[in-house]
Amino acid sequence: MKERLQPKYRQLKEEIVSWIAAARFKPHDKLPSENEIASRFGMSRQTVRQALGDLEAEGWLYRTQGKGTFVAETAEGGRAGSSALTVGLVTTYISDYIFPTIVRGVESALRLQGARLVLASTDNEKAKERECLESMLRQQLGGLIVEPTKSAEGNPNLDLFLALEARKTPFVMLNERYSDLDVPCLKVDDELGGFRAAEHLAKLGHRRIAGLFKTDDFQGVYRMRGFLRCLRERQLALAPGFLVRYTTEEKTSKPELALAALLDLEPGDRPTAIVCYNDELAVRLLDVVRRKGLAVPAELSVVGFDNASLATATEVKLTTFEHPKTAMGEDAVALLTELVNRRGGGRQPEDIVYEPKLIERESAGPAPVSGAK
Incomplete structure (x- = not known):
């Protein structure tokens, strides 16, 4: 059976979201006009208008009368137009070893804030980390908690972390951080x-x-x-x-x-x-x-x-x-919340380093x- 193609307006929506996720268009950047998009993709203006209208309703875009369509800035709590904090968590594993306890710590802290958790696992593979980050970027999160994948082997996904920074999406790292990133980290000494x-x-x-x-x-x-x-x-x-x-x-x-x-x-x-x-x-x-x-x-x-x-x-x-499994999850949420509240200014919080007992x-x-x- 042939795979059914998505309607053209949905294909266009995914393309525009990918522009935003990759920081090709940053918050408050103006998108090409409806005519320019229609010409570039060989679509009718009505199809383009439908795609842009959906993305506006979903909080990705906003329109200014007489000026055009612009990329929306993520609100302090999560998506543009949303008051609830939505946080992504990317770990190497979810159901194995100490990771379920860390996840529970994150969940319990977010629940106290009435926040939502989006969870993903890399299975400790760099390619899967890339897939997870791309997915998280498309969800326009208020913040992200990441455990790096094989941190001592370099960071082939630096472009996606830079896209997070360009989008002004705060993120923190668990257990260690990549050496080419200057972000807060929670780790054991x-x-x-x-x-x-x-x-x-x-x-x-x-x-x-x-x-x-x-x-x-x-x-x-x-x-x-x-x-x-x-x-x-x-x-x-x-x-x-x-x-x-x-x-x-x-x-x-x-x-x-x-x-x-x-x-x-x-x-x-x-x-x-x-x-x-x-x-x-x-x-x-x-x-x-x-x-x-x-x-x-x-x-x-x-x-x-x-x-x-x-x-x-x-x-x-x-x-x-x-290993402070539960505390690390809870502290990660607190640290991320501090970053969200300081967005746009203020001194970056210091690392949280736990003493090995x-x-x-x-x-x-x-x-x-x-x-x-």
Whole structure:
């Protein structure tokens, strides 16, 4: 069956909205005349008039008698002509790991304001992030909360973030931000967390500590940086193979294979403790430890990050670091609301940086006697 084509006026509406989304026409810019648009697209003036009339009714455009049709400016609460705040939220995932709790924090804060949430997920893929941003731009939001996708691998979607700035749509970033953007960010001090993870194990007597970090996002890069800084300051040698870096695509294979190889070393050469990028990885690595017949923490101590629900779902409860999931969502809404209220002037709010707090459980203990030499 052939796909049914949209009526010409709807096709024209989508085209004009795309101009606005890409900031080709900014608030209060004048659009080409009806005759010019009709000539450019081979449409009748009546079709053009219908498309422009719909966009005016929907708040995208406004007309001034005798002067023409102009792009409307987004009102402080959301769409032009709307008093309710409409906020977009773009995260790498929605239903996995710690993300549902962050989303609930955002939702609860918006609900108190009588605001509406538009939710999208990139599945941690740059191309999907682009699709999400394009969709958000077309909805003419009052504000946007974005978790960057693979933040350490650059920002191929910079043009869309610049379009947000040109549209004067305020946005904030979660967990990290792209290095080429100067926008408020809410994040954990991940470098301090990586330092404290290694420090905790060193204080327990461990000298052979391995680290496994996902480094296509800045969270992992900074956790690794803190981990390495602690080892240097304590003059603890990093043995060959004890630092494992991996990408999102490798997360279900490379770390497990790397740890299995390390645990096959002689007892005096293998690590006595590991620091994991997050709790999701730590839980998967516990299976590797079991298969090798080793005990946690008697023969191998394990530290994770984020205090996810997974951290207490296994028979060995994970020592980990707190992630302010709900508070981060709520604080993001407060920070975004501050930006909306300051639109057009005022000093940009500072980042919100949360201190990583250690949660001691069963998975980390004193170094075995043979591993403390």
